[in-house]
Amino acid sequence: MAGLLNKRNNSRSNISSNTAALTQWRQLFFDHNCSPFTDKYAHWQDVERLGLPNGQHEHWKYTPLDGLLAHSFTPATTSLVSIDDLDELSLKIDACRLVFINGSFAPTLSDSHTGIWQVEVEKGAARRSLPVPIQPDMFLHLTESLSQETTNIRLPAGMVAQRPLYLLHLSQGSDDQANLSTVHYRHHLEVGANSQCQVIEHFVSINAHGHFSGARMSMAVDANAHLSHIKLAFESRASYHFGHNDISVDRAAVVRSSTFILGAGLTRHQTSAQLNGEGANIAINSLLLPSAADISDTRTYLEHNQGHCFSRQLHKVIARDHGKGVCNGLIKVAKNALKTDGKMTNNNLLLDRMTEVATQPKLEIYADDVKCSHGATVGRIDEEQIFYLRSRGIARKEAKQMIIYAFAAEVTDRICNDVVRDTVLTRIVAALQGIMA
DSSP: OHHHHHHHHHHHHHHHHHHHHHHHHHHHHHHHOOOSSSHHHHHHHHHHHHOOOOTTSTTTTTSOOHHHHTSEEEEOOOOOOOHHHHHHHSOOOOSEEEEEETTEEOTTTSOSOOTTOEEEEEESSOOOOOOOOSSOOHHHHHHHHHOOEEEEEEEOTTOBOSSOEEEEEEEOOOSOTTEEEEEEEEEEEEEOTTOEEEEEEEEEESSSSOEEEEEEEEEEEOTTOEEEEEEEEEOOTTOEEEEEEEEEEOTTOEEEEEEEEOSOSEEEEEEEEEEOSTTOEEEEEEEEOOOTTOEEEEEEEEEEOSSSOEEEEEEEEEEOTTOEEEEEEEEEEOTTOTTOEEEEEEEEEESSTTOEEEEEEEEEEOOSSOEEEEEEEEEEOOHHHHHHHHTTTOOHHHHHHHHHHHHHHHHHTTOOOHHHHHHHHHHHHHHTTTSOO
16 A cells, blocks of 8 residues: 555645746746747747646656756856857857857857858747748747747759858856756758768756756758767756757758767657658767766657668767666658668677667658668677687777777768767766776
């Protein structure tokens, strides 16, 4: 009976936390949005309609929200970032840099000349019509409704961007850890036909205090264009990061999108894509490194809507010290998408016995004459591999390190920017300190 009573009390506590969070978010929304005739208001209605998911929901049973909902939510305060601080937090790359602080564009810290990139920042509740979400959830609608700015970025047709577009997001936590600073970023990217470019999203924390970050980017890639996209989620471990990227790919366009979740204690990131033109080609990759009871959740949803399209997905998780990784993906092939070639792979490496990975790759096929597959592996470092390396004079610590780096290399080697690749590898080294003995 005691167990049943505790379960009932926990359920009541969860309902109370959910209600409190929605009430606070509702206040944040209406403090900045008054008109009911906006996209933002429609998204807020979806937030209230859907409500917060619980552990019984199929897509949330491995990603509990108790820690997040234990906080109170407040708007982030204005933060002053010096040039020296900016240089320390940003990547040392030759790029067109746009800086965002606590959800707002910082023009004085951004490059004043964006070259061939066309950038427009819209403020307030009214904004131009944006693409309908491909696979929405409550937190996507929350980011849409609470973001105070929309950054519209366009690369005109036929242009080749010699320098990457670098979007640096700086978020600051509050000294009062009971109150969680809440920041939301919203970007929309259009890549014109026959254009080529690279876009880097970089999320970092100004301090070690926790904050709740929502990030959403929609990308429309026109015919024959090439887009290389990289997302680096490097926020503090006390933080929470919920991200949603949508990618629409037109005829014969090529997209390479990689996400590296190497930071916040609770991260959930979803990449949704549609191949809407014949011959479209996409690769979606990710690397997660949950540790010390962190939860890193990555999800993909990919629609093959036209024939002769090609997709590859590779998702890797390196979990240690009670860390939990979640990988959930779906490839959906439409009835008329003949000659589809799609593959999704998830490989997981557990570095100790107290880690956990939940993986669920899925196919949903409505067409004949297609080639689709999915697969997942979960394993530990093979002692025979350690023995082989040690028999050749390599110490045990270095042998483990070599195996882990080789496991990650299949994803990191696909980063076409040397500085970004070195930054990711350095982050991996720092995260794995202390386990190589």
